[in-house]
Amino acid sequence: xxxxxxxxxxxxxxxxxxxxxxxTLVLFMTxxxxxxxxxxxxxxxxxxxxxxxxxxxxxxxxxLWLLHKLYRLEKCGTLERCFAQYGPIVRIGPKKIAxxxxxxxxxxxxxxxxxxxxxWYETWALSGxxxxxxxxDPKAHANRRRITSxxxxxxxxxxxxxxxxxxxxxxxKLIDRKKKLGExxxxxxxxxxxxxxxxSSATFGKNFQLLESGQDHPFSNDxxxxxxxxPPRGYVPSWMWVVVKHFPSKRWQFLLGGEQRIFDxxxxxxxxxxxxxxxxxPTIIRKYLDHREEDGSALPNDIIIGETxxxxxxxxxxxxxxxxxxxxxxxxxxxxxxxxxxxxxxLAKDEVPPLEDVQGLQYLNAVLKEGLRKYAAAPSHLERVxxxxxxxxxxxxxxAGTVVGVQIYxxxxxxxxxxxxxxxxxxxxxxxxxxxxxxRHFMPFGLGSRVCMGQHVAMMEMxxxxxxxxxxxxxxxxxxxxxxxxxxKDFWLVFPKGHSLKLDVVERSE
Numbered sequence: 001x002x003x004x005x006x007x008x009x010x011x012x013x014x015x016x017x018x019x020x021x022x023x024t025l026v027l028f029m030t031x032x033x034x035x036x037x038x039x040x041x042x043x044x045x046x047x048x049x050x051x052x053x054x055x056x057x058x059x060x061x062x063x064l065w066l067l068h069k070l071y072r073l074e075k076c077g078t079l080e081r082c083f084a085q086y087g088p089i090v091r092i093g094p095k096k097i098a099x100x101x102x103x104x105x106x107x108x109x110x111x112x113x114x115x116x117x118x119x120w121y122e123t124w125a126l127s128g129x130x131x132x133x134x135x136x137d138p139k140a141h142a143n144r145r146r147i148t149s150x151x152x153x154x155x156x157x158x159x160x161x162x163x164x165x166x167x168x169x170x171x172x173k174l175i176d177r178k179k180k181l182g183e184x185x186x187x188x189x190x191x192x193x194x195x196x197x198x199x200s201s202a203t204f205g206k207n208f209q210l211l212e213s214g215q216d217h218p219f220s221n222d223x224x225x226x227x228x229x230x231p232p233r234g235y236v237p238s239w240m241w242v243v244v245k246h247f248p249s250k251r252w253q254f255l256l257g258g259e260q261r262i263f264d265x266x267x268x269x270x271x272x273x274x275x276x277x278x279x280x281x282p283t284i285i286r287k288y289l290d291h292r293e294e295d296g297s298a299l300p301n302d303i304i305i306g307e308t309x310x311x312x313x314x315x316x317x318x319x320x321x322x323x324x325x326x327x328x329x330x331x332x333x334x335x336x337x338x339x340x341x342x343x344x345x346x347l348a349k350d351e352v353p354p355l356e357d358v359q360g361l362q363y364l365n366a367v368l369k370e371g372l373r374k375y376a377a378a379p380s381h382l383e384r385v386x387x388x389x390x391x392x393x394x395x396x397x398x399x400a401g402t403v404v405g406v407q408i409y410x411x412x413x414x415x416x417x418x419x420x421x422x423x424x425x426x427x428x429x430x431x432x433x434x435x436x437x438x439x440r441h442f443m444p445f446g447l448g449s450r451v452c453m454g455q456h457v458a459m460m461e462m463x464x465x466x467x468x469x470x471x472x473x474x475x476x477x478x479x480x481x482x483x484x485x486x487x488x489k490d491f492w493l494v495f496p497k498g499h500s501l502k503l504d505v506v507e508r509s510e
Contacts, residue, residue: 088101097393
């Protein structure tokens with residue numbers, strides 16, 4: 001007697017309610033699953049259009065290989081080792097290819113390219129609200145980019161310089177205050193406060209006052225929640241994410257809720273800005289509110305909220321983490337710190353120097369560029385999709401739909417371009433040493449038409465912060481410091497293994 005009346009299995013096996021019937025069913029289903037898995041293995045390794053491209057066998061079979069490396073915080077290093085073993089083109093998924101060749105950059109990322117972003121980027125849309133980072137369609141992106149690029153231009157950002165200077169001065173005051181109280185200085189935290197205070201002032205017109213209070217704001221915790229949740233969901237099948245997001249853990253459910261909490265907070269601020277009097281300069285939200293499309297229509301609030309959240313994702317831990325690693329290099333290499341101090345020692349100590357006085361400092365710029373080379377904030381491969389008709393990349397034909405990406409981490413460690421690439425050597429970027437090949441391989445803010453629009457504010461913030469820090473203090477590595485805690489790990493963004501940078505400072509008398 002069958003379990004369901006009239007049900008007949010493909011090979012005419014009758015299912016009865018006896019134990020032998022259940023055993024037969026289990027064996028039959030196991031055979032189907034095993035055959036399916038075996039079929040996929042045979043196809044991916046022997047019949048897939050990508051079978052000729054070298055790489056780990058497990059990677060060819062499932063995207064879970066790459067997800068595993070992501071959660072082990074070693075994706076960039078793993079791909080670098082793959083390039084060393086297999087060459088400049090490596091298969092890292094059933095339909096994914098990682099590249100390490102300068103010649104592949106222009107066709108994939110150049111202006112007018114037909115290679116569009118992969119759907120992984122859509123996972124960064126705040127509660128489904130697309131922003132300039134997540135939009136895939138080139139025309140829609142170009143329209144949105146025109147708005148944001150005006151706000152992020154150097155000339156516009158100069159208007160916010162008084163607020164930036166105020167926060168740089170607040171950073172110095174907080175360091176002084178903590179030093180007098182004998183409190184530990186964690187520069188990873190201090191720089192995050194700096195980035196969030198600068199962004200909140202310019203975007204919301206509401207200073208979070210993290211540097212003044214020395215305390216976290218709930219907004220920063222919700223950013224952490226989003227960074228923990230958003231990247232991984234782009235690597236798992238949608239059906240699996242539906243299961244994973246219902247995992248009954250209070251901590252996990254709190255992290256999942258960060259997305260909605262940021263949306264709610266941003267929505268409230270947008271509503272406040274609609275009613276608030278105009279300021280000089282106007283906040284970034286106000287500029288979004290005042291924008292008009294060609295047909296005279298305003299931007300929907302959902303779009304403004306999505307773009308607001310994107311500014312904080314793009315401008316907080318990216319800047320603060322890279323700046324922390326640079327500060328670590330200065331503290332652990334006194335000769336570099338000494339040379340930088342000598343360059344900035346003529347600047348007034350009791351005030352933030354004018355930006356124009358620090359932009360042309362050659363050794364400062366060399367330190368920053370070397371820091372961004374070695375510790376680019378988002379250094380992994382930037383995924384793009386092969387367009388209809390396929391493409392020939394690095395001597396291999398890749399069918400349409402293949403996801404490809406050049407890894408910045410590896411481009412920045414090309415030993416033929418950067419001598420002793422794992423060493424921190426600012427001198428390589430001095431005018432007499434810098435080469436065209438170095439400039440071509442230097443891409444800390446991304447590539448092509450999708451290059452990071454926040455790079456101007458990031459460079460402004462890092463220049464002024466480093467000058468103020470080195471002008472006021474000598475950075476010292478504490479006794480007993482665990483050097484392994486500063487090993488670079490990556491989970492889409494890079495960060496220190498120990499999740500902190502606790503240094504001592506000695507106030508300069510000069």
